[in-house]
Amino acid sequence: MGKPRVVYWFRTDLRLHDSLALKAALDLDPAVLWPIFTWDPHYVYRVKGGVNRFQFLLDCQKDLSESIQKLNTKSKLFVLREAPQTLFPKLFKAWNVTHLVFERDTDAYAKERDKTVIALAEKAGVKVITRSGRTLWDSDEVVAKNGGKPTMSTTQLQSAGRKVGQIPRPIPAPTYLPDPGDMPVKFTQDKPATEPDLNAPHRGGNDETYANIAGPNGDFAIATLQELGFSAAEATTPHRGGETLALRRLEEIFSDEEYAATFQKPKTSPAAFEPQSTTLMSPFLHFGALSPRLFYWRAQDLVEKYGKKASTPPESLTGQLLFRDMYFAAQAAIGAPFIQTLNNAYCRFIPWHLPSKIEATDMGDIAVSGQYHVDSPQAEKWFLRWKAGVTGFPFVDALMRQLRAEGWIHHLGRHMVACFLTRGGCYVHWERGADVFEEWLIDHEPACNAGNWQWLSCTAFYSQYYRCYSPVAFGQKWDKKGEFIRRWVPELKNLDEKYIYEPWKASIGALDKAGVKIEGDGLGTKRDGVYPGPMFDFGERRNVCMTAMKRAYSIGLHGNDDKVKDGTWKEL
Ligand code: FAD
Numbered sequence: 001m002g003k004p005r006v007v008y009w010f011r012t013d014l015r016l017h018d019s020l021a022l023k024a025a026l027d028l029d030p031a032v033l034w035p036i037f038t039w040d041p042h043y044v045y046r047v048k049g050g051v052n053r054f055q056f057l058l059d060c061q062k063d064l065s066e067s068i069q070k071l072n073t074k075s076k077l078f079v080l081r082e083a084p085q086t087l088f089p090k091l092f093k094a095w096n097v098t099h100l101v102f103e104r105d106t107d108a109y110a111k112e113r114d115k116t117v118i119a120l121a122e123k124a125g126v127k128v129i130t131r132s133g134r135t136l137w138d139s140d141e142v143v144a145k146n147g148g149k150p151t152m153s154t155t156q157l158q159s160a161g162r163k164v165g166q167i168p169r170p171i172p173a174p175t176y177l178p179d180p181g182d183m184p185v186k187f188t189q190d191k192p193a194t195e196p197d198l199n200a201p202h203r204g205g206n207d208e209t210y211a212n213i214a215g216p217n218g219d220f221a222i223a224t225l226q227e228l229g230f231s232a233a234e235a236t237t238p239h240r241g242g243e244t245l246a247l248r249r250l251e252e253i254f255s256d257e258e259y260a261a262t263f264q265k266p267k268t269s270p271a272a273f274e275p276q277s278t279t280l281m282s283p284f285l286h287f288g289a290l291s292p293r294l295f296y297w298r299a300q301d302l303v304e305k306y307g308k309k310a311s312t313p314p315e316s317l318t319g320q321l322l323f324r325d326m327y328f329a330a331q332a333a334i335g336a337p338f339i340q341t342l343n344n345a346y347c348r349f350i351p352w353h354l355p356s357k358i359e360a361t362d363m364g365d366i367a368v369s370g371q372y373h374v375d376s377p378q379a380e381k382w383f384l385r386w387k388a389g390v391t392g393f394p395f396v397d398a399l400m401r402q403l404r405a406e407g408w409i410h411h412l413g414r415h416m417v418a419c420f421l422t423r424g425g426c427y428v429h430w431e432r433g434a435d436v437f438e439e440w441l442i443d444h445e446p447a448c449n450a451g452n453w454q455w456l457s458c459t460a461f462y463s464q465y466y467r468c469y470s471p472v473a474f475g476q477k478w479d480k481k482g483e484f485i486r487r488w489v490p491e492l493k494n495l496d497e498k499y500i501y502e503p504w505k506a507s508i509g510a511l512d513k514a515g516v517k518i519e520g521d522g523l524g525t526k527r528d529g530v531y532p533g534p535m536f537d538f539g540e541r542r543n544v545c546m547t548a549m550k551r552a553y554s555i556g557l558h559g560n561d562d563k564v565k566d567g568t569w570k571e572l
Contacts, residue, residue: 003031005181006099007091009084010037010077011110011288013103013133014060015243016067018170018291020131025101026174028129032181034095035068035077037061038084039223042109048439051230052407053283056241056442060287061222063242071177078183078220082213085116090187092124101129103288106139106328107446108336135325136167136292139332142325150333150346152461154314157326170294183220185213237407239283239442246284253279254298261299261306264315270399270412271479273487278410279317282443285324296321327451337559339450340431341459344559348459349569350552352422352429353379381521382426385535386417387436389488390522392534394501395475396420398488405488407442416469418456423549424468425541430457458549465549468542472501491516491531504533 008025016022025033043049065077080087091097100121105114114130121128132138137160142151146160161167215221225232254260268277284290299317303310313319330338330346337343353376385391389400399413409417414437420426421433434453438444454460475485482500486493492503494514499506504518511518515529522532555572563569 004028004098005096006030006033006101006178007095007097008033008035009100009102010035010064011102012105012286013288014057014064015246015289015291016064016071016173017243017247018133018172018294019103020133020168020171021101021103021129022174023171024129024131025099026177028099028101030099030178033075033178034180034183035075035177036220037077037079038087039079039081040113041083042113048435049444050407050439051225051234052237052239052440053442053444054225054228054230055232055235055237056239056283056407057287058222058225059241059245060243060284060289063244063289065222067173067243068177071174072179074179075177076220077222078180079215079222080185080213080220081215081223084113085120087213088117089120089124092121092126094184094187095181097124097126099127099129101131103133104130104138104140105134106332108331108338109446111335133291133293134288135328136296136321137161137164137325137329139325139329142329143333146329146333148333150330150338151326152330152346154319154322154326157322157329158313160329161325167296168293169297170291183214236405237442239280239406239408241283241287241289241442243284243289246281246290249279249281249284250290250295250298253281254302257302257305260317261302261310263299263317264311265320265411266315268410268412269478270410270416271395271475271484272410273402273484276408276410280408282445283408286443286445292321292324324445324448327445327447330451331447339434339446341429341559342565344460346460347454347559348552349557349559349561349564350423350457350459350549351569353427354429379426379428381523382535383421383428383432385522385532386421386426386428386433388523390532391420391471392504392518392522392532393420393471393538394482394485394489394492394503394531396471398485401488403437403440407440412474414452415456416471416474418453419469420471422453422457423465423545425471425536425538425545427541427545427548430454430459433457463553465553466546468546471538476501489531491529502534503531 006025006028008022013019013021061077061079069076088100100117105111118128141164142157142160143149145163146156151157151160212218215223216227225235265278281290281295285292285295296318303316303318310316313322334344334346341347341349382391386396386400389397389404391397396417399409399417402413403409418430418433421428422430430453434449437449437453441449451461455462458465475482481497485500492500492514495503495506495516496510496514499510503511503516517530518533519530520532521535557564557569563572
């Protein structure tokens, strides 16, 4: 038997450092090793990713490819354009592959996909090797040590984690990579490149309209934004990706030892910008350009150095990474229903407003039926104004505009806008807010996004629904002068700081002086110097929401209750 012929499949691990999976591949002492990435139509077509996130992903791929080339000029990241479920059986045969190696991914879709690929490999006589690396501990092992249950608190995570063992210390990047073997891909008829339709429904993995498997030039190049159906000019985020940048940023963060050792999340400002007050490592972690274990150990080593002066979980930097692992392990236990209410036994059922069409003539008060708010054109309009950043509450609008433009906002900013959309203002379903985040976040992580939306809407993880964020007082706490608002809501940039959080309270004289008019609902064509009035009385809405939450809690239904599934909850 000859030496192994190994395909190393990069997915959410776009790095060379601290990769136990890549080490396992190299430990095989391969004759050839192909580092590949497969464009999965599930991600290209189905996931609601905006251009900013795709740009970040391509940055990570380009950087990884260059790093691979530095280790072996004959190699690079070979990008193939076909769903793994249909591509691999052909590759295994045509490339005479003996081993497939990849880092485990516990996202619900990824687990299904990998199960299929593993079965196909076994059928083809290809040995599959996987290693953990996306989280501090392997999420499935955490679940097993947590009695098969989801981790619903960081305490549960830590106690299950301790049973799994110590978080592994990071390992260095490899210093060599073997040559790749031949790469014939003439096993299907190549199709001409066509513009992918990002709104097209999921094609079930056999995508015939996507470009040639080896790319438009047949050289397995990294795709361009254009190839993915975007124009490069559409990307608006200043945040760029790649392992090199991630490691450089990590060094910068930890060069300020005091900051890193004493980091306390609740004391970091959501209104800080250029620079932001937290690390902004989340998109790198999402695409695996940074190892969470490297980040963890850099922080933990400092904690040991600083002793009692160091901050502790859950507020410390290590605590932040524990939250991340907690959501991953919760998702690993619950599976696909984790990202929704329906069929999710751990998610409280709250009868949120349901989506409905806006009728221009029907903008009246919230429709109320019995104890419940039902389909509400008014709430739908609130949702649209929230998404567009024209609620008339400047702090909320500034955050939503930053999110849309840059793909990242501070954690407490996410708290503010998520609470406002759900239990602290609009009473709109958390899944609708999570959808918007999925579209715009460059760090969108299915487990963390759904889990945090559940937390903020008090449907899971957290239940203190009577603690609400005020769109006025919360922002003022951090940024009295409203600099953050002036940056993102330029209509108000000259407004006196007395009114910057509540422009509707300003006198005509103060508004005239600032060159601003309070008018309309902010939707439709923008007019210079015009900013909308608040879309509701916040105090009133907070009380309405709280009463509704109290009632929903007292009924106590969850996403898997029959009454929720068959709609008879309405009779309660
Ligand atoms: P830091 O404060 O510097 O923390 C370091 C790292 O810890 C982060 O990079 C992140 O990986 C992790 N982390 C910190 N807080 C959390 C948390 N609450 N949950 C999970 N991980 C955490 N984070 C995502 O990575 N992807 C998401 O899709 C996402 N959606 C969110 C949606 C809502 C409604 C809310 C309230 C939070 C969401 N978060 C999400 C969590 C958190 O806001 C971001 O991880 C954090 O703001 C990223 O900025 P940072 O890297 O500067 O964080």
